[in-house]
Every structure is written in C-alpha cells, then in structure tokens.
Amino acid sequence: xxxxxxxxxxxxxxxxxxxxxxxxxxxxxxxxxxxxxxxxxxxxxxxxxxxxxxxxxxxxxxxxxxxxxxxxxxxxxxxxxxxxxxxxxxxxxxxxxxxxxxxxxxxxxxxxxxxxxxxxxxxxxxxxxxxxxxxxxxxxxxxxxxxxxxxxxxxxxxxxxxxxxxxxxxxxxxxx
Amino acid sequence: xxxxxxxxxxxxxxxxxxxxxxxxxxxxxxxxxxxxxxxxxxxxxxxxxxxxxxxxxxxxxxxxxxxxxxxxxxxxxxxxxxxxxxxxxxxxxxxxxxxxxxxxxxxxxxxxxxxxxxxxxxxxxxxxxxxxxxxxxxxxxxxxxxxxxxxxxxxxxxxxxxxxxxxxxxxxxxxx
Numbered sequence: 139x140x141x142x143x144x145x146x147x148x149x150x151x152x153x154x155x156x157x158x159x160x161x162x163x164x165x166x167x168x169x170x171x172x173x174x175x176x177x178x179x180x181x182x183x184x185x186x187x188x189x190x191x192x193x194x195x196x197x198x199x200x201x202x203x204x205x206x207x208x209x210x211x212x213x214x215x216x217x218x219x220x221x222x223x224x225x226x227x228x229x230x231x232x233x234x235x236x237x238x239x240x241x242x243x244x245x246x247x248x249x250x251x252x253x254x255x256x257x258x259x260x261x262x263x264x265x266x267x268x269x270x271x272x273x274x275x276x277x278x279x280x281x282x283x284x285x286x287x288x289x290x291x292x293x294x295x296x297x298x299x300x301x302x303x304x305x306x307x308x309x310x311x312x313x314x
Numbered sequence: 315x316x317x318x319x320x321x322x323x324x325x326x327x328x329x330x331x332x333x334x335x336x337x338x339x340x341x342x343x344x345x346x347x348x349x350x351x352x353x354x355x356x357x358x359x360x361x362x363x364x365x366x367x368x369x370x371x372x373x374x375x376x377x378x379x380x381x382x383x384x385x386x387x388x389x390x391x392x393x394x395x396x397x398x399x400x401x402x403x404x405x406x407x408x409x410x411x412x413x414x415x416x417x418x419x420x421x422x423x424x425x426x427x428x429x430x431x432x433x434x435x436x437x438x439x440x441x442x443x444x445x446x447x448x449x450x451x452x453x454x455x456x457x458x459x460x461x462x463x464x465x466x467x468x469x470x471x472x473x474x475x476x477x478x479x480x481x482x483x484x485x486x487x488x489x490x
Contacts, residue, residue, distance in 0.1 A: 164381060165381075167378060167421065167422060167424045168422060168424075169421075169422065170418070170419060170420070170421070170422040170423075171419075171420070237391070262395075263391075263395045264399075266395075267395060267396070267399055267420060268420065269420070270420040270421050270422075272378035272379055272392050272421065273378070273379065
C-alpha cells in the first residue's frame with residue numbers, strides 16, 4: 139500500500155505547486171515602494187514646457203500617477219478607461235510622459251483623448267527609475283500624505299479598477 | 315569633374331542596353347569610396363575603470379524587462395538606463411553597496427541574482443538542504459529495512475530438501 143501511496147502523494151504535491159505556478163505572473167514584480175513616500179520630483183509640463191510641477195503640489199489629495207508613452211502599445215488599451223475615469227471626477231490623474239518625444243506625445247493625446255489633469259515629462263527616464271518603472275504603462279495610487287498605496291503594473295483594466303483601484307481611492311479619500 | 319562628365323556622356327549615349335546598365339551600376343560601386351562607409355567603433359565608456367566596475371556590478375543584477383538576462387548583457391532600454399545611472403553613481407563616488415541598495419529600494423530584491431538571507435527566502439536557501447536530508451534519511455531507512463528483510467528470510471527444512479532435490483535432478487539431467 140505505502141509503496142503506491144508515497145509516489146502518489148509526492149506527485150500530487152508537485153502537481154499542486156506547478157498548478158499554482160501557472161496562475162502566477164512572473165512579470166509582476168512586487169514593488170518595494172508600496173506604503174513608502176512617493177519619490178519627489180520636479181518636472182516640466184508637457185503642454186507648457188516652461189511650467190513645472192512638483193510632487194509635493196499634490197499633498198492633501200488622493201491622486202493617480204499614470205506612466206505612459208506614445209510608443210507604448212498597451213497604453214492605447216487602457217487609455218479609454220483612463221478618459222472615462224477622469225470624466226467621472228472620482229480622482230485626478232496625472233500623466234508621466236516617459237521617455238517620449240514631445241510632439242508625438244501631444245499628437246497622441248489629441249488623437250486618443252487627454253485624461254490628465256497635468257501631463258509632466260520625464261524625457262530620459264530618471265524619475266521613472268526613482269519610481270521603479272520597468273514596464274509602461276504603470277499606475278500609482280498616491281494618498282493625501284504622499285504615500286504610494288498601490289501600483290498597477292501593465293494596463294489598467296475594468297476588473298482592476300472596479301475591484302482594487304476605485305475602492306482603494308474611496309477608502310483613502312475618507313482618511314484625513 | 316572630368317570623370318563625371320565622361321560618365322554622363324556614357325549614360326546618355328543611345329546604345330545603352332540592359333547588360334551595359336548592369337556593368338555601369340557595378341562600375342558605380344567600384345568608384346564609390348568604400349572607405350568612408352566604415353567607421354572606427356566609438357568607445358562606449360570614456361573611462362574604462364568606471365566601465366569595468368559597472369560591468370562587474372551589473373553582472374549580478376537582473377534586467378526586469380527581459381528577466382533571464384543580467385543588466386550587463388541586456389540590450390533593453392531599461393538596462394541602458396540602469397547602466398547610465400550606475401555610471402553616474404560611480405562617478406559620484408558611491409560605493410558598490412550603496413548603488414545596489416539604490417536599486418533594491420526601487421525594484422526590490424528581484425533585481426538581485428543572489429537573493430539575501432531573509433525570513434521569506436529561508437526556504438529558498440535551505441530547501442535543497444532539507445530535501446537532501448529527507449532523501450538521505452529515507453535511503454538509510456530503506457537500506458536498514460532491506461538488510462533485516464534479507465536476514466529474516468531463511469528456508470525451512472522441507473524447502474531446503476526440495477531445493478536440493480531440484481538441483482540434483484538438474485545435475486543428473488545434464489550428465490546424461
């Protein structure tokens with residue numbers, strides 16, 4: 139009896155591990171920045187390059203930082219959702235235009251709609267490194283105290299908005 | 315100038331069929347200064363010492379975009395940026411430890427090919443040892459049990475006689 143039972147149990151354990159492995163996404167690397175203060179930045183606006191925005195300007199409100207680029211194909215997938223979210227007025231979205239050309243970025247926004255309260259420009263990806271960006275698009279939920287509460291790697295989906303991001307935003311907005 | 319004029323006349327002349335065209339085009343290749351096409355490879359780094367240190371560091375760091383490549387090997391844009399960042403930090407007299415910590419703060423332990431020893435990585439570090447001990451233990455148990463089994467099996471008097479009879483029968487059969 140034991141003779142057959144031991145290999146069977148071993149097989150089931152191995153199969154269970156492999157099965158769990160199938161549901162994991164190796165591209166989703168958990169960010170160490172969650173629950174840490176958002177890295178500070180001071181960057182030029184995309185539309186008016188002579189103006190600057192600092193991260194501390196947003197203290198006191200919950201906001202989204204969406205990292206995007208005109209060369210990023212997946213950004214096109216999530217963009218209609220961002221436009222919808224911006225129109226709903228739930229939360230202000232700030233766009234971080236990552237390693238992009240100014241003119242193409244502006245064209246892109248004209249073509250697909252502009253959900254951003256302000257778009258800022260990170261031409262050589264330095265702020266991107268501070269935020270641990272490695273796969274555009276990425277979206278950060280930042281609370282009133284300027285702390286990163288959530289990071290969405292890859293495009294925002296209806297599912298992730300409804301189940302995670304919007305409930306979290308509403309929760310954070312209640313906090314003082 | 316003179317040469318070009320001649321060429322022009324040659325092309326303009328009426329008896330210019332397909333074969334001559336081919337010869338003409340090949341001739342054009344001949345007179346094109348081919349030396350101008352190749353250029354001395356531009357050295358990647360101004361400072362070989364910095365480059366050497368940067369390479370040694372990035373050899374043990376994982377590129378998050380192409381996860382099976384080190385930052386030293388990868389040609390992804392992401393790795394380019396990280397290499398630039400590391401060069402700058404070396405120039406700013408940061409120690410290797412500070413630079414690695416800088417990256418871990420942003421991208422997590424995942425950038426390290428050598429995971430640090432922490433509660434969450436204990437299984438990773440000691441799992442193989444545990445498996446080895448389990449394997450060795452079960453091997454010892456198995457061998458002991460087998461020795462007992464071998465000793466236990468002894469033939470009864472009846473069986474012995476039967477075996478002898480069989481052996482003798484065979485012997486006789488062969489002799490005949």
